[in-house]
Amino acid sequence: MKRIYLDHNATTAVEPAVLEAMLPYFAGEFGNASSIHTFGQRAREGVETARDQVAALLNARPQEIVFTSGGTESDNHAIFGVVAAAARSLTANKPAPHIVTSSIEHEAVLNACQALENQGVAVSYLDVGDSGLVDPGAMRRAIRPETILITVMHANNELGTVQPLEEIGRIAAEADVYFHTDAVQSVGKIPVDVKALQLDLLSLSGHKLYGPKGVGALFIKSGTRLRQFLYGGHHQRGFRPGTENVPGIVGLGKAAELAGLHLESDAARIASLRDRLEQGLLARVPDARANAAEAPRTPNTCNITFPGIEGEALIIALDLKGLACSTGAACSSGAVEPSHVLTAIGLSAADARATIRFSLGRHTSEEEIAAAQEVVPAAVAQLRQLSPTYRREVSA
Amino acid sequence: MYSEVQLESLPAAQELQPGLVAVAMSGGVDSSTVAAVLQRQGRPIVGLTMQLWNQRRLPELQGDRPAQHRCCSLDDVYDAKRVAQHLSFPHYVVNFEEQFEERVVRPFVQQYLAGRTPIACTNCNTDVKFEPLLRMARQIGAERLATGHYARIRRNEKTGRYELLRARDDTKDQSYFLWGLTQEQLSRSEFPLGELTKEEVRALAREVKLPVAEKPESMELCFVPNGNYVQFIHAYTRERGEPIHDAAGDIVTEDGAVIGQHTGVHNYTIGQRKGLGFSAGKPVYVLAIDKANNRIIVGEDEALRTSTFEIEGVNWISIAEPAAPLRVMAKIRHKHEPAAAKVEALPDLRARITFDAPQRAITPGQAAVVYDGDVVLAGGWIK
Numbered sequence: 001m002k003r004i005y006l007d008h009n010a011t012t013a014v015e016p017a018v019l020e021a022m023l024p025y026f027a028g029e030f031g032n033a034s035s036i037h038t039f040g041q042r043a044r045e046g047v048e049t050a051r052d053q054v055a056a057l058l059n060a061r062p063q064e065i066v067f068t069s070g071g072t073e074s075d076n077h078a079i080f081g082v083v084a085a086a087a088r089s090l091t092a093n094k095p096a097p098h099i100v101t102s103s104i105e106h107e108a109v110l111n112a113c114q115a116l117e118n119q120g121v122a123v124s125y126l127d128v129g130d131s132g133l134v135d136p137g138a139m140r141r142a143i144r145p146e147t148i149l150i151t152v153m154h155a156n157n158e159l160g161t162v163q164p165l166e167e168i169g170r171i172a173a174e175a176d177v178y179f180h181t182d183a184v185q186s187v188g189k190i191p192v193d194v195k196a197l198q199l200d201l202l203s204l205s206g207h208k209l210y211g212p213k214g215v216g217a218l219f220i221k222s223g224t225r226l227r228q229f230l231y232g233g234h235h236q237r238g239f240r241p242g243t244e245n246v247p248g249i250v251g252l253g254k255a256a257e258l259a260g261l262h263l264e265s266d267a268a269r270i271a272s273l274r275d276r277l278e279q280g281l282l283a284r285v286p287d288a289r290a291n292a293a294e295a296p297r298t299p300n301t302c303n304i305t306f307p308g309i310e311g312e313a314l315i316i317a318l319d320l321k322g323l324a325c326s327t328g329a330a331c332s333s334g335a336v337e338p339s340h341v342l343t344a345i346g347l348s349a350a351d352a353r354a355t356i357r358f359s360l361g362r363h364t365s366e367e368e369i370a371a372a373q374e375v376v377p378a379a380v381a382q383l384r385q386l387s388p389t390y391r392r393e394v395s396a
Numbered sequence: 397m398y399s400e401v402q403l404e405s406l407p408a409a410q411e412l413q414p415g416l417v418a419v420a421m422s423g424g425v426d427s428s429t430v431a432a433v434l435q436r437q438g439r440p441i442v443g444l445t446m447q448l449w450n451q452r453r454l455p456e457l458q459g460d461r462p463a464q465h466r467c468c469s470l471d472d473v474y475d476a477k478r479v480a481q482h483l484s485f486p487h488y489v490v491n492f493e494e495q496f497e498e499r500v501v502r503p504f505v506q507q508y509l510a511g512r513t514p515i516a517c518t519n520c521n522t523d524v525k526f527e528p529l530l531r532m533a534r535q536i537g538a539e540r541l542a543t544g545h546y547a548r549i550r551r552n553e554k555t556g557r558y559e560l561l562r563a564r565d566d567t568k569d570q571s572y573f574l575w576g577l578t579q580e581q582l583s584r585s586e587f588p589l590g591e592l593t594k595e596e597v598r599a600l601a602r603e604v605k606l607p608v609a610e611k612p613e614s615m616e617l618c619f620v621p622n623g624n625y626v627q628f629i630h631a632y633t634r635e636r637g638e639p640i641h642d643a644a645g646d647i648v649t650e651d652g653a654v655i656g657q658h659t660g661v662h663n664y665t666i667g668q669r670k671g672l673g674f675s676a677g678k679p680v681y682v683l684a685i686d687k688a689n690n691r692i693i694v695g696e697d698e699a700l701r702t703s704t705f706e707i708e709g710v711n712w713i714s715i716a717e718p719a720a721p722l723r724v725m726a727k728i729r730h731k732h733e734p735a736a737a738k739v740e741a742l743p744d745l746r747a748r749i750t751f752d753a754p755q756r757a758i759t760p761g762q763a764a765v766v767y768d769g770d771v772v773l774a775g776g777w778i779k
Contacts, residue, residue: 310532316488317536320416320442383535 001322004368008208008300008361009157009185010326014251015210015362021254022212025247033244034235043246050253057256058202059193060219066239067249070216071184074203075108077218077229077240078180079151082201083116084227086148098122098147100177102134102163104341105153108203109182113151122146130346132161132292140171149178154202155186158341158357159292160301162190169198178224184208184216188259189298190267200224206248210362211255215248262362270360271299273369277358278302280373285380291355292345300360305347308390309354309383317379323372326357350389415539417586420525421445421479421487423472425608426544426589428479429597432604433588434542435483442538443487445476446529448496448520449619454631457621478607492528499523501619505629508662509640511685512761515573515730516617521545522576530584540584547571548590548770549582552714558582559714560772565593572730575765575775576711626663645690647672650683650699658692661685667700667757685760701754707764707776710747714771717741724766724773726751728758739766739774747776 005013014022025046031039033047048062055062068074079099086097101113103125113123124142126134134152143150150172155162165181172179180201183192188209194202202219206212220226220239232241281304282288291303306314311327318325327339338352347355358372384390417434421427421443434441451470473489480487500519507514525543533541546563547570558579563569568589577585589597601609620628633640643660656672658664663671668682672694681700684693712718718741725734726749736752749764758764758778765775 310535312490313532313535316442316490316532319488320486320537382537386531386535388531 003322003324004371006323006325006358006360006364006368006372008364009160009357009359011207011213012210012361013363014207014212015255015258017258018211018251018254022247022251025250029246031246033246034233043244046246046250046253047244050249050256053253053257053260054204054217057187057192057260058204058219059195061222063237064194064219064222066218066220066236067244067252068216068218068240069214069245070207071106071182071203071205072108073229074205074216074218075106075151075180075182076112078201078203078220078226079109079112079116079149081226081229082149082178082180082224083121085225095144095146096120096122097149098124098144099149099151100124100126100139100142100147101151102126102128102153103344104128104132104156104159105151106157106182106184109151109153110340126152128161128344130292131295132156132159132341132345133295134163134168136164136167136171139168143171143175143177147175147177149180151180151182153185154181154183154192155189155298155301156292156341157185158301158339159295159303159345160185160297160359161292162186162296162298165197165199172200173198185301186298188255188263189300191263194219194221201226206252206255209255209259212248212251215245215252217252266362267299270362270364273364273366274300274302274358274360277360277369277372278304280369281376284373284377288380291342291347300364301357302359303342303355303357305351305355306380306383307351307354308387309380311353311356313383314356314379317383318375321375321379323375326359327353327355416440416442416537418533418536418538418541419443420529420541420543421476422544423475423479423608423611424544424614425601425606425611426546426597428476428544428606428608429601430542430544430588431479431483431485432600432606433592435485436604441485441542442533442536443476443480443485444529444533445473445487445489446496446524447473447489447491448493448524449501450493454628454635457624457627457631475608475611482605482607490529490532492524495524495528496520496619501632505632507761508625508629509633511661511664511687513665513759514761515763516619517573518576518763521573526577526581526585530581534584540586542586542588544589545570545574545587546589546594547574547587549585549587555715557714557716561590561714562767562770562772563587563590568594571767571772572727572763572765572775575713575763575772577713578711582713629662643690645692647692647694650693650695655694661687661690661692664692666759681757697756700756702758703752703754704748704750705758705764706742706746706748706779708744708746708779710741710745710774710776712741712774715773722766722768722773724768726764726766728755728764728778729762734767737766745776746779747774 029042031043033043051062051065054065099113117123126138128134152163152168154165169179178200181199182203184205186192187204200221205216230241235241278290285306287307289305315327338349342352342355417439419431419441431441477487500516504514504516530541546568548561550559550561552559560571560574562571616623645658646654647656647658648654664682664685666682669679678696680694681697682692683695683699721738721740724737724739726737727734735755738750740748742748760778762778763775764778766773
């Protein structure tokens, strides 16, 4: 069976050129990038080239890039780091420090914020409407004198909606509040410019942009007061101790370089395939609805509700036919709770469970989209035939 | 490659229904062997493992032991997946926690609190395995659902009905838990182990080198750690914000004389001798649980024996509801040796069963199942 992969928001395949760039660093150039000798210097060269490549993609300076184990570590480092640094200057009789975020963040941000709430930090979770977008006006109103951090994701993993970071960045700058974004789902898909967005902190992950798993980066704008997250040696100027994952970092760097080269042409091509898939499914499946389709979105993502079905059953039915897609965040597969993102944009629990995410990639072909347009409607019809809740009204 | 094992009782592939079969896999040796049997028959299969209960709930019940060898523990899900990988067929974990709680756990607790002695496995079969799981199996493209139950299904060409029969291995027979299945459910189900003995199942599991071939059997109620259902009821009602208070009441004799105190009706079951909290001259047993008056009625062993009782929610499974009384063998709990009786259908899905000889501890909340030889005729809940 030739399988079709439409789950690129979960992870992507490592590009051949990325793999090729990484391979020498497993055995031949195996040195510890912190070593003085030639072995170490060669590894260091690989790491620093990667730092340049990642910085170039973000319009940042290389010294502002810290390599991490991935998006989750970057998010935790940014959020806990800002709070810990601010806590030093706070005294007991001042109000608790305050964070503003959105209700549709990835769990890496939401659960970090919740952990801080348990430690006495105040957190505001801004609602998003059915557009899936944070309202900048609401952001402005949420800021208090004790607000120390705004953290709002760039692109949402389930919907693809792109938040108005430029406006939020302006608000953060005016209020003199640190601004972090989880850009795991946007880097490599749309242009990301840390200066234009006035960001202080940005998280990204290698495996979402055709790089390897287990490596990511945190952009830390020069001058940002951030407590280190891990303690150890002096690697990466003490920002992130731990022997560098040299092959992973080299792979991330190469992936970032390729993303920069391909971004524009990829985006146009993928968006047109995505639109064709979305419109095709809406036309072929009765009662299907696209979620947050009016908002600015990443070019590769669409999110569709097929009322009357269980998303879990549809995913399995489609997988058995060779089509891979997802019910939302990969981490929530198998969870009982309906997606917090979909309920936040106003879907009922039943509709949230009847919702599927298709996320296309650099190598998705027209033939694959044509096949998906055949397979999905047939599978939905099969599920609905046996659904206890879906009764299609037949008009005479 | 399977030529060494000769299990003549397995039906040949050409007699079997075509199409994809979903296998309900718990991670245990029985349901894993089902997959091996079907695969040997050359049939396309897909494994489904139900996630039914979140082991992180009710943490006070966890004790020191890790959550293992109970259904829904991550170990079991992992075992099912390993079997699927070993035999190379697709496998998925499907989540039915909501349905399981609503249809099995909550009624189980409510029944105990109402002074009855429920059987959770019957509800799980009727209302979870052969309802949402069977539906999901068909939704994903499977024609049928196969499970590791020891029982048999046969189509009676004369009556056109699907019949439920006892397993060939009498010691493993689980037909007692399956009386609630409808004709539609039976028509879509397969019990490939019904023709095999437990020894044959183990032998087959070893033969195909299933990673769970030596796994011990789980005997406990899957969602109740350590078999302590009273502790479970307390933890569950506390979690739901409805903790049990002031459950204590009188223990009385049949004449109404108060001879002791009980700690809550959910702590008792009919026929119980131990744990009554006092010693009388003669051994005494729980005869009845009077929830309305919050009393436990006790008496001598002889008073536990009765002949006639009614069942409700009756399902006539292998035959249509009979117009006249039938001579049957009736079984009133899983470990009860079936006894000769007469069964008479009554209106509103009820029936009256009259044993030839009185039987001990006919317990409300348990099921009574009536057989004609190996054939399950009907079952219902003891009122």
